[in-house]
């Protein structure tokens with residue numbers, strides 16, 4: 032594992048993603064983790080992230096020199112680079128001016144490890160106040176820039192490297208090569224983080240965890256739970272039962288489609304369809320607070336799974352050797368864990384239904400084979416497992432469904448309204464060929480807002496719906512998608528004409544951050 036030490040960077044997750052793109056497994060840990068604990072994990076290499084501090088500030092996160100003396104290859108980025116210089120006796124100067132944005136490198140040493148085979152004219156993304164003006168003893172300066180007299184250095188013997196810029200962001204033209212050079216040439220790591228290896232490793236771990244017991248898997252119709260189910264199916268065969276809960280918060284015709292697609296996707300695992308529509312709607316009556324909704328939905332899911340569990344146990348009541356039904360398989364991803372406050376020091380932004388939304392008194396043991404993966408990795412694993420494109424490339428849809436896309440109380444009438452508007456949006460997006468380009472396009476009903484309109488010479492007093500089309504790589508950050516005005520016009524016309532009760536269509540033009548993708 033390559034550990035990314037997070038010094039408070041906006042980009043720490045992104046660094047881990049880029050490392051994995053170079054086929055090396057990587058995780059993020061807070062920089063405050065004691066050095067002994069970090070080294071105990073026997074990291075294959077360390078990457079020190081950037082961060083907002085100056086090495087001279089009181090209370091700035093410190094780099095423990097022990098990490099540089101352990102013989103583990105190290106790459107420092109930005110603040111991490113300056114920390115190395117500071118710790119090993121180099122000179123870090125307060126320049127007083129910030130260098131921010133794109134810069135071209137100068138005097139690049141092309142037979143260095145990081146720049147092997149590259150030439151001078153590479154553009155890099157800088158964002159720093161202090162600058163390294165003198166490299167520590169034993170280091171060679173391998174690049175400079177106008178604002179950074181030492182823009183990169185390396186000590187091949189100790190295998191310690193650093194760059195002042197951010198190779199992980201797309202604006203750095205050769206950034207991925209620089210990272211790959213560190214991993215493969217500097218640290219000598221192989222490329223063994225591949226979908227096929229993830230499958231072998233996970234199947235092994237699932238067998239170990241579940242043993243002889245039986246498991247049920249909550250299937251949502253999305254790629255995550257389908258891939259989780261397929262992995263567990265491969266590991267324990269027909270001791271897995273999939274449970275699809277129709278909570279009444281799905282989109283138009285979705286439940287039927289999921290039942291149909293299921294057969295192909297999990298190689299014949301058993302599927303139980305549960306109709307819990309009334310149950311969920313009753314539990315949500317009168318509730319408007321987003322976190323309360325999420326908690327209620329999370330709890331309802333678990334209670335429904337418990338009932339399914341009891342049914343499965345009852346079926347095999349005659350068989351004294353029937354294994355326990357003890358595990359609940361979920362398609363929880365790495366970003367869900369981080370955003371539900373699972374990562375150390377991260378704020379609880381919202382309780383994703385399958386992580387923070389779980390009740391405390393849950394009796395299942397959880398099996399979450401995708402907990403370390405990003406969405407694109409899940410898709411690669413799904414393809415490798417032979418799941419159909421229709422499932423692998425399905426756009427994300429949140430577990431709490433339309434329940435968190437109705438701002439205000441969730442009622443049957445409001446769900447019906449939103450379903451009809453959403454179906455139009457999805458049909459038009461598909462017709463425009465945008466399904467793979469757009470990450471997803473939530474349609475949100477502002478159920479407590481009404482505005483005046485005019486239609487067919489009459490006054491209307493209806494609700495607005497919001498279109499929230501976004502592009503994203505992993506849902507951790509997102510940008511609003513620039514849909515063509517023709518497409519927007521078509522969607523707007525159709526919704527206001529075809530959905531009685533909606534008289535206004537508005538477009539959300541907020542990126543994430545500061546907005547989140549879903550409105551609740």
Ligand code: XMP
Nearest residue numbers: 382383384427428429430431506547548549
């Ligand atoms: P946010 O709104 O947090 O969404 O920016 C990030 C991504 O996660 C999806 N999402 C969820 N998925 N259970 C899920 O399975 C949830 O509770 C949940 N909440 C949000 C959202 O659709 C987006 O893709």
